[in-house]
Amino acid sequence: MDLHGKVAVVTGSGRGLGLGYARALAAAGAAVVVNDVDQDAVDAAVATLRSEGGAAVGAAAAVGDSAAAQELVDTAVREFGRLDVLVTNAGILRDRVLWKMTDDDFDDVVRVHLRGTFTCARAAAIRMREQGAGGRLVLIASPAGQRGNFGQTNYAAAKAGIVAMARTWAMELGRAGITVNAVVPVAATEMTRTIPAFAPVIEASERTGTPLPDWLRKGEGLGTVEDVAGLVTFLASDASKDVTGQAIGIGGDRLALWSHPKEKAVAYADGGWSSQAIAEEWAGGLGTDPETYGIPAPQAPEA
Template sequence: MDLSGRVAIVTGSGRGLGLAYATELARAGAAVVINDVDAQVAESAVRTITESGGAAVAEVVPVGTGEAAQALVDRAVAEFGRLDILVNNAGILRDTTLWKMTDEQFDAVVTTHLRGTFTCTRAAAIRLREQDAGGRIICIGSPTGQVGNFGQTNYAAAKAGIVGMVRTWAMELARARITVNAIVPVAATAMTETVPFLKPYVDALAAGEPLPPFARRELGFGSPADAAGVVAFLASDAAARITGQVIGIGGDRLTLWSHPSEVAIELADGTGWPADTIARIWPERFASAQQPVGQQLPEPPQ
């Protein structure tokens, strides 16, 4: 993927998946604006890229506000003269069950993930439309946003909302030749090391040990670098006709998620649907089509 001459912003790119995305974009030739709330972490990420021959600068700001989003776009234009690619990756976790979750915990996650994705995309879209040369917007979803997860009300809401916005933006920005897609990555990061069934694999990667095929293929779990190629692909000319899609990636697994669709349909004959009628037909016509919640994970080999 040749991204020479293009300029990218990657939010939350000081470490983990964000750094992997930024590094891969730079390796393909793009100049990158690194973003993090920690100045030392951001500068370390910049050194990682520049010492490998890439071009990068850091913009230290917490995403969420319109002012922060505009600062990122302004930095890209001031340093590199334009903007071509936005990767909305910044995120935090404040996990707890519904009955224990505070307003502050809910708002913090939604502000960073959902509002941050909105404000950054709005600022980028304005600039990209002014340039009139197309562009690429890549947003980061999660399996939690697709199917739910215990203890993650705020995160599930934010990630599901991001995918909804992606589908809308893909329509709104099509005439400007700006594609908008979401990826659903699974990788060893600070976020996944707290997941009990993934922790052994996170520890194995940290120790430099290879992951078993079950982890890489069935769970779709690997290193951040394993999930970075799809970002460079979506940022490239090869993906010019791909928009409004949700792509899963992790380990050795690449997937395309479906959009929500009706899985069972019954029609009344001009009478509408009284509750007792629904109760009568549900067991036969709808029960077998009910959808599971949460990730349906395979059992590890014995």
């Protein structure tokens, strides 16, 4: 993928997956605006990209407010003359079960993930439409938003909303040649290291320098940060000009297209449904094959 001449903003790219996306885009030729709330992380990431031959500048800002979003767009335009790609990766976690989650726990996560994606995408879309040359919005989602996850009311809701915004914006921005897609990544990061089934295998892989086993890379779709970055590069490129409104998963050796919600089964009753009729239908029809929920627990093979 040749991204020379393209300019990208990657939010939350001081470390982890965001840094992996920024490095991949720079390696493909894009000029990159690195963003993180931590100035030291921004400086270190910019230095890394430049040491690898990439063009990069930094913009330390807490994603969420409109002013921060505009600062990122303005930085891209001021330093590189335009904006072609936005990757909305910034996020935080405040995990707690429902009855222990505070208003601040909920609001902080939604502000960074959902509102931050909205404000940054809006600012980027305005600039891209003014330029008149199309563009790429790549929104980072999560399996938690697709299936739900214990202790992550705030995070799952925000990530589900991000996929819904991708579908909506794909319609609204299509005439301007701006594609919008959601990426659903799974990679060995600080967050996945907290999962008991994953932690010892990830630690062993890093300690010995050996690849993750097939049951993780294929069975669970879990790999390295580098494994997921190729999808972001593809979606930022001209090769993906006809791909929009999609939620695409990647991790380890697995690449997947997530289905959009749709009616799975339908029943009809002349004159409408009483509560008793619904109960009877549910017991013998619609409810006999209910949908699953939650991210399936990983299963390591027996020794």
